[in-house]
Amino acid sequence: MPTLNRSHLESLLKQEEALFHKNHPKSYGLYQQARKSLHGGVPMLWMVRWAGSFPVFVKEAKGAHFTDVDGNSYIDFCLGDTGAMTGHGPEATVKAITEQIQKGITLMLPYEDVIWVGEELQRRFGLPYWQFALTATDANRFVLRMARMITERPKILVFNYCYHGSVDETFIILDEEGTPISRPNNMGPQIDPRETTKVIEFNDIAALETALASRDVAAVLAEPAMTNIGIIHPDDGYHDTLRELTRKYGTYLIIDETHTICAGPGGYTASHSLQPDFLTLGKPLAGGVPAAIYGFTEEVSRAFADKMNLDDADVGGIGGTLAGNALSIAAMKATLQHVLTDEFYAKAIALQEKFTAGVETVIAEFNLPWIVKRLGNRSEYWFRPTPPRNGGEAAAAVDHELDRYMHIFSLNRGILMTPFHNMALISPETTQEDVDYHTKVFREAVQSLLD
Numbered sequence: 001m002p003t004l005n006r007s008h009l010e011s012l013l014k015q016e017e018a019l020f021h022k023n024h025p026k027s028y029g030l031y032q033q034a035r036k037s038l039h040g041g042v043p044m045l046w047m048v049r050w051a052g053s054f055p056v057f058v059k060e061a062k063g064a065h066f067t068d069v070d071g072n073s074y075i076d077f078c079l080g081d082t083g084a085m086t087g088h089g090p091e092a093t094v095k096a097i098t099e100q101i102q103k104g105i106t107l108m109l110p111y112e113d114v115i116w117v118g119e120e121l122q123r124r125f126g127l128p129y130w131q132f133a134l135t136a137t138d139a140n141r142f143v144l145r146m147a148r149m150i151t152e153r154p155k156i157l158v159f160n161y162c163y164h165g166s167v168d169e170t171f172i173i174l175d176e177e178g179t180p181i182s183r184p185n186n187m188g189p190q191i192d193p194r195e196t197t198k199v200i201e202f203n204d205i206a207a208l209e210t211a212l213a214s215r216d217v218a219a220v221l222a223e224p225a226m227t228n229i230g231i232i233h234p235d236d237g238y239h240d241t242l243r244e245l246t247r248k249y250g251t252y253l254i255i256d257e258t259h260t261i262c263a264g265p266g267g268y269t270a271s272h273s274l275q276p277d278f279l280t281l282g283k284p285l286a287g288g289v290p291a292a293i294y295g296f297t298e299e300v301s302r303a304f305a306d307k308m309n310l311d312d313a314d315v316g317g318i319g320g321t322l323a324g325n326a327l328s329i330a331a332m333k334a335t336l337q338h339v340l341t342d343e344f345y346a347k348a349i350a351l352q353e354k355f356t357a358g359v360e361t362v363i364a365e366f367n368l369p370w371i372v373k374r375l376g377n378r379s380e381y382w383f384r385p386t387p388p389r390n391g392g393e394a395a396a397a398v399d400h401e402l403d404r405y406m407h408i409f410s411l412n413r414g415i416l417m418t419p420f421h422n423m424a425l426i427s428p429e430t431t432q433e434d435v436d437y438h439t440k441v442f443r444e445a446v447q448s449l450l451d
């Protein structure tokens, strides 16, 4: 590929930003109004980081599409960054929510449906015991507490450039010399994360053994394939070694399936026969209604029960008044039973293969030094010629300006990609025409860079 002309990119970006402004007058007006009551004019600060100088205000979303307050229509490849991987408002989930809402929303007591959910989770993920939370962040926080409590070890281990939600102790990366540092912009950490956490590169077996050998690590918290710094697949045999070494040194293995549930009905764990001690999952589980789960082995269940004083169960650091509420459980049951089915994955993965092939064709046509990687119904293109093996390599290829341009170019032509990276999720509500349209727009974006 001819080298990217930065001043050309800068002027293209300005052009697209002006077009964005012109096509979103109502969103702009609402943003100005929102700034008077909401910090930054948005409910969550990262919403101002989208491409465009203000956020698009949504009118309505259904399936794989939505419209904004200005009457623009979009194909949604972001799908709530996996929270709406089911497609927006899946019929069975909406029906269950509508019925449950008449019968109680939250009680601090179980309804019978929760047993169906527990048994279904056993069937899908192969772990015998389950608990509920409201977010994947909380599920991760809770299992880390359990692992520390049982093992009485002070540290956890994560991979460079991982993301597991706003779990305080995971905000640590390796600097260019490979030294652990607090992740830049780690906001007001209560403690230096180096005191709680070891960080190594994914796919680095020697570093893993060194880190675990001192037997002070309670748990490894891992996505089975990394998804938050592009998609990074494990090397062949890496998971076998990870399991072997964690067992050898008495460290628990936590698999976070929050994004990798895109790999199949039982996530990456079931599709690759992994054997974690704990498994966590949130986001799409209840069709977008806040819900998360964490499961664990018989051994963990027994060891936890032995150390647990039930009198402290409500104030011991694992909590959430609304966790396991009736509405979330009803939504979860309907979503697992009728939406996130084998058929769902067969259709969405087949379409994702076409999406990825479309991107690959354009990369080949223009001889771009870019790659696209797929995992189930998720794919992501990355600005480097070869697949990264770890977070450090992937992070080195981040190009914020180019990223912003690709996003706003798509947005101006009715395509929403997942922000802050170039990820696309496909639901069975996405159509072949949507995929073909994306290939066309992606090609136009690339072509414009080279004009």
Ligand SMILES: Cc1ncc(COP(=O)(O)O)c(C=O)c1O
Binding pocket: 135, 136, 137, 138, 163, 164, 165, 166, 223, 228, 256, 257, 258, 259, 282, 283
């Ligand atoms: C792998 C992974 N785990 C956990 C989370 C946290 O999810 P939530 O923000 O819904 O708590 C995320 C969020 O992106 C994630 O990517």
